[in-house]
Amino acid sequence: MMWIIPLLAMLVSIAFAWKLSTQAAQRKKWSDMLFAASLWMFVVATYGEFYGSAFGWNPWMYKVYYFAAIALVAYMAAATLYARTEHLLSKVFVAYTLAVSFTFLITLIVAPVQPDIFEQRGPIGGEYMPSSVRLYSPLLSAVGGVILLISAALSWWQTRRFGFATIFIAAMILSSGGVISKYVAWPGILPTTEFLGIIAYYIGVQQLAHDSINISRENRGGGERGAQSHS
Numbered sequence: 666m667m668w669i670i671p672l673l674a675m676l677v678s679i680a681f682a683w684k685l686s687t688q689a690a691q692r693k694k695w696s697d698m699l700f701a702a703s704l705w706m707f708v709v710a711t712y713g714e715f716y717g718s719a720f721g722w723n724p725w726m727y728k729v730y731y732f733a734a735i736a737l738v739a740y741m742a743a744a745t746l747y748a749r750t751e752h753l754l755s756k757v758f759v760a761y762t763l764a765v766s767f768t769f770l771i772t773l774i775v776a777p778v779q780p781d782i783f784e785q786r787g788p789i790g791g792e793y794m795p796s797s798v799r800l801y802s803p804l805l806s807a808v809g810g811v812i813l814l815i816s817a818a819l820s821w822w823q824t825r826r827f828g829f830a831t832i833f834i835a836a837m838i839l840s841s842g843g844v845i846s847k848y849v850a851w852p853g854i855l856p857t858t859e860f861l862g863i864i865a866y867y868i869g870v871q872q873l874a875h876d877s878i879n880i881s882r883e884n885r886g887g888g889e890r891g892a893q894s895h896s
Contacts, residue, residue: 667787670856671714674863678708681867688874695751699744699759700870706737707863714788714856722785724778731791732773735802736766738839739809741866742816745832748873749820758812762805769801788855810840817869826876831869838862 682704689697713730716722739762746755779793791799813836821829842858 667853667856668715668719670853670860671711671718674856674860675708675711675715677860678704678711678863678867681863682708685867685870692874694747695759696744696747697874699740699747703737703740703744704863704867706733706740707859709733710737711856711859714859717785717789718787722782722789724782727778727782727789727793728773728776731794731798732766732770735791735806736762736769738813739766739805741832741836742809742813744870745813745816745820745829749816749824749829762809765801765804769798769805772801773798810836814840826873828869828872828874828876831865831872835862835865835869838865 682701685697685701685704689701710730710733713726713733716726717730743755743759743762746752746758749755773794776795776798782789782793785793791802814833817829817833817836820826821833838858839862842855842862845854845858
C-alpha cells in the first residue's frame, strides 16, 4: 500500500501546480514560471513513485521519473533566486539549470537501463542507470539543493519575508527523506517527507506572492502620494 502516499502527494501537487501556473500567466514573472515548473516536475516525480510502487517499474517510466526527481530541485533553487532579485547571478543559474537539464534529458533518453528494473517495486534511485546519467545528479540535485538552502536562508535574513523562511524549512524537509531512510526501514519515509515538504514549499511560494502584491501596492501608494504632494 506504499503507493497511497505518492498518489496523494501527486494529487495535491497538481492543485498546487495549477494554481501557480495561473498566477504565472497573470503576473508574467520569471520566478512564478520557475516555481510552477518545479511543481509540475514534482507532479511527474510523484506519479512515477506511485506507478513504480503500484505496478512495478519499466525503463521509460523510470526515465520519466528520474529526470523530474533529479531536475526539480535546481528549478526550485532558480525560482527562489529570482524571487529575491533578477540579479546577474540569478540569470546565470537559470541558464545553467536549463542547459544542464536539457543535456541530462538527451543523455537519459538514449541511455540503457539495467533489465533488473522490471523486478523492482517502490522507491528507487539511480542504481539502474549508467554512470553517464548518474553524474547529472550532483550537477542538478546537489548543486540545486545547496543553492536553494543558501538562497532561501540569505533572502530571509536580508528581507525578513517569511516566504523565504518557509521555503528553507521545505527544503530541509525534502532533503531529510534520503537521510532518514538510511536509518529507518519503513519505505514510506521518502514519499512522506516529499508530501510534507511540497506542502511547506507551496505555502512559502504563496507567502512570497502575497508579500510581492503588498509591496507593489505600497510602492504605488507612495508614488501617488508623492505626485499629490508635488501638485
